[in-house]
Amino acid sequence: MEERELESEPEKQEEEPLSMDLSGLNEDALSMMGISKKEVADALRTWTQEHGFSSATGAQFLEPMLVRFSEEKYSMDCQLIFADGGNGIQPEDAQTKLTMDYFKEKKLLQIHK
Known part of the structure; x- marks a missing residue:
C-alpha cells in the first residue's frame, strides 16, 4: 500500500491546475x-488580487530575461x-506590464509595476 500512495502522489501534483495561465x-x-511554475502562478495571483487586478486570468511573459x-x-x-x-477593466489597465524579480x-520572488 505504501508504494501505491507514493506513486499516486506525483500524479496529483502534475494534475493540480495553476492558479493563473502563464504563457511564454x-x-x-x-x-x-530553481522555482516552479506553480510558485510563479501563485505569487502572480496573490499580487493581482492585492493590487486591484483580481479579474486577471494570466500573464504573457516577454523576452528577454535579464540576469544580474x-x-x-x-x-x-x-x-x-x-x-x-474584464469586469470593468479600463483599456489602460488591460496593458498593465509587470516585472517579476x-x-x-x-x-x-517580487512582482512590481
Whole structure:
C-alpha cells in the first residue's frame, strides 16, 4: 500500500491546475532560477488580487530575461491577461506590464509595476 500512495502522489501534483495561465514562461529559465511554475502562478495571483487586478486570468511573459549575476537576480517582464469583458477593466489597465524579480540566494520572488 505504501508504494501505491507514493506513486499516486506525483500524479496529483502534475494534475493540480495553476492558479493563473502563464504563457511564454520559459521552462529553462525556471529551471535555472530553481522555482516552479506553480510558485510563479501563485505569487502572480496573490499580487493581482492585492493590487486591484483580481479579474486577471494570466500573464504573457516577454523576452528577454535579464540576469544580474552580481545580485543573483533574475528579471522577467510580463503583461497581464484579462478574461473577456474584464469586469470593468479600463483599456489602460488591460496593458498593465509587470516585472517579476527572483533573488535566487534569498529565494525571494517580487512582482512590481
